[in-house]
Amino acid sequence: MLIVMHHHATDDQILAVKKTVEAMGLRAEPIPGSMRTAIGVLDNQGYVEDAAIRELAGVREVIHVSKPYKLVSRDFHPQPTIVDIAGVKIGDGEKTVMMAGPCSIETEEQMHAAAHQVKAAGGQILRGGAFKPRTGPHSFQGLGIDGLKFLSDAGRAVGLPVVTEVMRIEQLGPVCEHADMLQIGARNMQNFDLLKEVGKLDHPVLLKRGMSATIEEFLAAAEYILAEGNSRLVLCERGIRTFEKATRNTLDLSVVPLIRSMSHLPIIVDPSHATGKRSLVPVMARSALVAGAHGLMVEMHPEPEKALCDGAQSLDPGGFEKLMIELGRIEEFLTELDA
Secondary structure, rough: EEEEEEEOOOOHHHHHHHHHHOOOEEEEEEOOOOOOEEEEEEOOOOOOOOOOHHOOOOOEEEEEOOOOOOOOOOOOOOOOOOEEEEOEEEEEOOOOOEEEEEEEOOOHHHHHHHHHHHHHHOOOEEEEOOOOOOOOOOOOOOOOOOHHHHHHHHHHHHHHOOEEEEHHHHHHHHHHOOEEEEEEEEHOOOOHHHHHHHOOOOOEEEEEOOOOOOOOHHHHHHHHHHHOOOOOOEEEEEOOOOOOOOOEEEEEHHHHHHHHEEEOOOOOOOHHHHHHHHHHHHHHHHHHHHOOOOEEEEEEOOOOOOOOOOOOOOOOOOHHHHHHHHHHHHHHHHHHHOO
């Protein structure tokens, strides 16, 4: 339920509403706005009788929200959220953000080379995996803590924030120490204990959609993070599992405008994992911008043919530079179109 207060409601009236909600055994979450304050009612398991609330001074209207996600919804938070990652802003009205780098951190030299190439082409955030969830247990699993150090050192050397995946609660400490943004991968989208712990942090988070997750399940997973207090969250579409075998996954670009209408959170697209094919990454990246994505996450490797992980979907430096030029032209066109 959402309680919308009059624009002239006093602090005492807002507090009285909050106390009334809490007396009903529910949680009240004030949501200040530029024109008026709203109060989100959480923890209810069904319909809430609102007669007592409607009669309180300062209450303008009561809206019943049946979605399993509330804090994520535009009903509760109509203004778009802008997430700041060490000075790089993602969200409505901001320039498209490019996160790029190798799937796996392999060596210190590789990461420094990748960092310089991402920076030179205009990328804003450096990505790289230190802990790798692989389908098979005998595949390369990442360098762990050493990889985190290589990533953060490379990012600092060129002035780029870094993002990397965290897989377990006990990894949160070292990952937060070295990374500017935490990534929750597709396989952990419904690792609810991890989501809760991440929600207790004041650290930007990138949440990837699970490979078989519906939009409702995706947003409900995001709700776990916001419910613990962390609103610095960016969503990521990375393809879903369908019957199709020609691509690694099926990129669901319809999710971008849908989520932009349903949620205030920014959303980016990962065309590398979605397609699994280097030749398809540029066209799907361009399409993602047209669909309204706030940013992209693309795999780029200094030498894709030597990559220990996902070389077939990684752009080489030349291909990445070309893509960045193309994206810049598209962004200019879309800006003129919206003017």
